[in-house]
Amino acid sequence: MKNQKVWFVTGASKGLGLTLVKRLLSEGYKVAATSRDAEAMRSEIGHDGGDFLPLQVDLTSNVKVAEAVAQIVSQLGSIDVVVNNAGYGQLGTLEELSDEEARENFDVNVFGALNVIRNVMPVFREKRSGAFFNISSIAGFLGTFPGWGIYNATKFAVAGFTEALSAETKSLGISATIVYPGYFKTNFLLQGSLRSAAHPIADYKEARELEVIHNEQIIGNQPGDPENAAAAFIKVAEMEERPLHLFLGSDSFGMAHTKIEAVQKDLDTFESISKSTDYQQ
Template sequence: MDKKIWLITGTSKGFGRVWAEAALKRGDKVVATARNINSLNDLVAIYGNAILPIELDVNNRQNCFDAVEKAKAHFGKIDILINNAGFGHFGYVEEISESEAREQIETNVFGSLWMIQAVLPLMRNQNSGHIMQVSSIGGVMAFPSLGIYHASKWAVEGLCDSLSQEVSQFGIHVSLIEPTGYATDWGTSSAKHSNPIEAYNGIREMMKANAGKTPMGNPNATGEAILKLSDSANPPLRMFLGTMPFMMIEPTYDKRLATWKEWQAVSENAQ
């Protein structure tokens, strides 16, 4: 199998780090981006010229295009883009400030969009490529206290669904990666929080009481799944990571279908 060239955003830790190492270990080459490329020094020491660290803030559109140009100049092509950079914001909808909302959407949605736009001309010219967008189980269902995060992930779900229909003619695949909860720092040190409003203390305490009851996945166990996704000749548009998502999403979708059917006569009368 030909060795692949990956461009992965947010590789300093978490999923991005795990997936970069998985690709490097099997002999592929990786363009690894991070806000602080010193966090990648140990990978450079191990893998040498197989890894190209690039400092990148995905909120800066021009930086995204420059990163793709550097990757192309260094490795000649990009086979896989993984849009992994992003963060979670906790806050009940009434609590979210304007600056917090804009920052969440700026990074999770626009940062992903800029990277997709930057890589598409190269992949079109190659007549091949695979764009993997990190979404979440929170991109297909929702929970209290994560409204603006869900808004960002539902946005990239719609964006990439449309994208997949637009670029299949160029031999480009698109996959949305939808993890369950994993033992990364997504919900701890990397998360941001709105100032609480007292009226929501009841549901807040209920959520805290339920926290920890769902088993967390091991991020190191996800590398094989991502490699299999990258090697598939017909990759899925959506792929769950972990044991929980399907168990959670099946009853959610059953309930949606039941509600739509219940209201079908009303809907049809509105034609």
């Protein structure tokens, strides 16, 4: 039965992760989910059956992730679908953010996901099947958001290693999908999921203006419905052929086209310069 698939979802205490876990359990799937507070997550989800395994895991620790994967396999039997969803937003221009702030964002958003992939792959390789959904962002495809540079970089990194993963695992029957959500009506833009620079610099006009736009115009008006996103994840996971690139939300879809058009324009405009660097025959 398809509903006996085991899903492993990280960062499931709120937002898209929480909505997805609730939807999966309601549809009869087995679910392991991580949070910084497993009991709070269990209470929020309100499900006590043996098909749900809440885990408190430090995803930046490869040892802790390995222990969690072993526990999932032991208690739920296997892992079929992984959703690398854990992460947080980091505001601040490149000059404003300290080395520590930047590295911490990479530790969680990038290296945490790599720890999960590294430890789940032996399970997937053994059975020659499995699906990864690595959550990037439209900011991991279109990076022209002032004050979001480090966060963008983490999400571009997720896209980059997922493309490589899809090529590395193609002959093993394993898929890897980059998910680029737009703005969804979750608490991502609220305190706890979004951190500000410890030492902001007033000169950065564009970054400050975008912060105001997020605080005054976008919060509460996000076009994306988390329930519809959860349904989309399940639908794609059940497909035999899964996409490498999955844009979620009409805003994400539109911004992707904006980026593609901009790249195509630069390719066309500067084609002669691009090709002038070849050895001349």
